[in-house]
Amino acid sequence: MEEPPVFRSEESKALGTESEAETIRRILAGERSLFHDLIRPCERPIYLLLVSLLKNEAEAEDAAQETSIKAYLNLRNFRGDSQFRTWVLSIARNEGLGRLRKLGARREDSLDAGADEQTGDFTPAILTSWREVPADALERKELGALLRKAVNGLPEIYRNVVLLRDIEEMDVKETAVALGISEGAVKVRLHRARALLQKSLAPQLGAFAPKRKGWFGGRT
Amino acid sequence: MRIDCQHVWSYISAYIDSEVAAELRAEIDRHLETCEICAAVLDSTRNVVVLIADDRVFELPAGFTQRLHDRLARELELAGP
Numbered sequence: 001m002e003e004p005p006v007f008r009s010e011e012s013k014a015l016g017t018e019s020e021a022e023t024i025r026r027i028l029a030g031e032r033s034l035f036h037d038l039i040r041p042c043e044r045p046i047y048l049l050l051v052s053l054l055k056n057e058a059e060a061e062d063a064a065q066e067t068s069i070k071a072y073l074n075l076r077n078f079r080g081d082s083q084f085r086t087w088v089l090s091i092a093r094n095e096g097l098g099r100l101r102k103l104g105a106r107r108e109d110s111l112d113a114g115a116d117e118q119t120g121d122f123t124p125a126i127l128t129s130w131r132e133v134p135a136d137a138l139e140r141k142e143l144g145a146l147l148r149k150a151v152n153g154l155p156e157i158y159r160n161v162v163l164l165r166d167i168e169e170m171d172v173k174e175t176a177v178a179l180g181i182s183e184g185a186v187k188v189r190l191h192r193a194r195a196l197l198q199k200s201l202a203p204q205l206g207a208f209a210p211k212r213k214g215w216f217g218g219r220t
Numbered sequence: 221m222r223i224d225c226q227h228v229w230s231y232i233s234a235y236i237d238s239e240v241a242a243e244l245r246a247e248i249d250r251h252l253e254t255c256e257i258c259a260a261v262l263d264s265t266r267n268v269v270v271l272i273a274d275d276r277v278f279e280l281p282a283g284f285t286q287r288l289h290d291r292l293a294r295e296l297e298l299a300g301p
Contacts, residue, residue, distance in 0.1 A: 032296045036289055043288060047280055057281060065288050069295045124229055127260035132267050138276045147268075147277050166269050167278055191233035194265055197272070202264040205271075 020084050028076060035075075039068050042085045045168040046092045049178075052159050053096035063099055067092040082177055089164070089178035122195040125202040131209035143208050150200045158193035165190050223247050228258045232265050 020038070027034045046067055051060035071088045078087050137143050151162060164175040165186065176183045228251050234240045235248055252259045271277070 033293075035296065036292060039288075039292070040285075043285060044278075044280055047284065048278060061281065061284060061287070064284075065291045068288060068292055072292070072295065073299060122229075124232070124261045124265065126257055127264060128256055130260040130263040130267070132263065133271060135271065135274050138271070138274055143271075144277050147272050151272055151278075162272070163278075166273055169273065187234070187239075191230075194233050194236075194269060195229070197268050198261065198265040201268050205264070205267070 021080060024075060024078065024080075024084065035072050038084060039071065039088070042088050043068075045085065045089060045164060045170070048163045048167065049089060049092050049160065050096045052156065052163055053093070054099060059099065060096075063095045064092070067095045070095065083174060085170070086174045086177045090180070093179065122192050123199070124195055125199045127202060130202075131206065133205050133208045134210065137208040140208065143205075146201065146204060150197055153200070154193055154196055158189050158196065161186055161189040162193045162197070166194075223251055225251075225255060225258050228252070228255070229261060232262055235262065236266050236269060 023034050023038050027038065043064070047060055047064045050063045050067070051057055054060045054063060067088065070091050074091070078084065133143075151159060151167075154162060160179055161175060164170045164178060165172070170178070172183050172186050176186045179186070181189075228248055231240055231244065231248060235245065240248065252262065
C-alpha cells in the first residue's frame with residue numbers, strides 16, 4: 001500500500017528563496033516594476049483566502065489589490081524569516097479581518113475559540129470499493145462545480161486550511177504562520193476538513209469514475 | 221499492536237501526508253490489506269485531495285490579474301520604493 005504522498009514541493013508555486021531575496025533586494029534598490037513578478041505567484045492564494053474570509057468576490061478582489069499595495073509599501077519590513085508568500089498572506093488575512101470588523105461581522109477569533117476541541121462528525125463515508133476519478137474528468141464542468149461547492153461548504157476555519165494546504169500546496173509551517181494558528185491546529189483542521197470532504201463527495205464522485213469494462217467488452 | 225478501523229480513520233490525513241511513524245504506518249498497511257472499507261476510505265480521500273488541487277477547480281475571476289497589475293502599476297508610479 002506504499003504510495004507517494006500527494007504533495008509536491010512547498011516551493012513549487014513560489015519563486016525560489018534565493019531568487020526571491022534577490023528580487024526583493026533589486027526592488028528596494030529601485031527596480032520597482034519587479035514587484036509585479038514577486039507578487040504574481042501569490043495572487044491566487046491571496047484571492048482564495050480573501051474570498052473565503054469575505055464571501056464576496058468583488059470585495060475579495062479589491063482586498064487582494066489593497067494587500068498587494070500594502071505588501072509593496074511595507075516591503076522594507078519583510079525580514080526574510082519566512083517566504084514572501086507567507087508574509088503577504090498574513091497581510092491578506094489582516095486585510096480581510098479588518099474589513100470584516102468594519103462591516104460589523106463576527107471576527108474569525110471568536111469563531112476559532114474552542115473550535116479545535118469540537119467533536120463534530122468526522123466519520124468518513126463508508127464504501128466497500130473505490131474507483132479513482134481521473135483528473136481528466138474535470139473537463140466536465142459539473143465535477144468542478146461539485147468540488148467547489150463541497151470546499152465552499154466547509155466551516156471557515158477548515159476551509160482556510162484546505163485552501164492553503166491542499167489547493168495552494170503550502171506546507172504546514174507556512175500555513176500556520178499565514179493563518180496565525182499553531183502547526184498542530186493546521187494538522188487537526190486539515191484532517192477534519194478532508195474527512196468532511198470525503199464524506200460529502202465520495203458518494204457523489206462515483207458518477208465521474210470511468211465505467212468498468214464488462215465481460216463482453218460492454219460496460220457495466 | 222492491532223488497530224481497528226476507527227484508529228485507521230484517525231490517521232488517514234497524516235498517512236496521506238506521510239507523517240505517521242514507520243511502525244504505525246506498517247500496522248496501517250497491514251490493516252489496509254485485509255480491510256476493503258478502510259482501503260476505499262483512504263483511496264477516496266486521496267482522490268478528493270488530488271482533484272481539489274487541480275488548477276481547473278479554483279480559478280481566478282476573468283481579468284483579475286490584469287486589473288491587479290494595472291492598479292499596482294499606478295501605485296508604483298506614485299510611491300517610491
